[in-house]
Amino acid sequence: MVVAPPASWTACQDVLSWRPERSYRVWHDRAVFHFLVDDDQRSAYLTTARAALAPDARVVIGTFAPEGPESCSGLSVRRYAPGDLEVVFGPGFEVVEHRREEHHTPGGALQVFTWVAMVYLKGAGAPRA
Numbered sequence: 001m002v003v004a005p006p007a008s009w010t011a012c013q014d015v016l017s018w019r020p021e022r023s024y025r026v027w028h029d030r031a032v033f034h035f036l037v038d039d040d041q042r043s044a045y046l047t048t049a050r051a052a053l054a055p056d057a058r059v060v061i062g063t064f065a066p067e068g069p070e071s072c073s074g075l076s077v078r079r080y081a082p083g084d085l086e087v088v089f090g091p092g093f094e095v096v097e098h099r100r101e102e103h104h105t106p107g108g109a110l111q112v113f114t115w116v117a118m119v120y121l122k123g124a125g126a127p128r129a
C-alpha cells in the first residue's frame, strides 16, 4: 500500500502582490487569470508564479476560450486559446495537455473554457510578460 503524505495548499487573497514563503509543486487557477487584462497585471501574476513554483511543478490554468464570454460579473476578461497561454506564460512553461470545456452555468449560460496543463521548467528562458 502506498500512502501519500498530506498535501498542504494555499489560497491567496491577491495573487498579484502575494510573496510566497515556500515553493509549490502544483498551481491551479480556474477563471482568475482571464480577469487580468493589463500587461502589468499579467507580468505581476507571472512574477508571483515563478517565485512560488518548484522545478517541474505542474501548472493548470482554466480561462475563457476565444469563443467564450467577453466579460464576467461585469468585468472585462481576456480570452485565450491554448497557444495564446503558452505565449503569455513564456518559454519556462511547457504545455503538455490542453482541452476545451463547455461549461453550463447554473443559470443556463454556456461558457467555453480553455484548459492547459503545463510543466514549469525553472530557469528555462526569459520572462515574457
Ligand SMILES: C[S@@+](CC[C@H](N)C(=O)[O-])C[C@H]1O[C@@H](n2cnc3c(N)ncnc32)[C@H](O)[C@@H]1O
Pocket: 012, 013, 014, 015, 016, 029, 030, 031, 032, 035, 072
Ligand atoms: C469567476 S471567480 C472563479 C472562482 C473559482 N476559481 C472557480 O473556478 O469557481 C474569479 C475569482 O478570481 C478571484 N480573483 C480575482 N482577482 C484576483 C487576484 N488578484 N488574486 C487572487 N484572486 C483573484 C476572485 O476573488 C474570484 O474568486
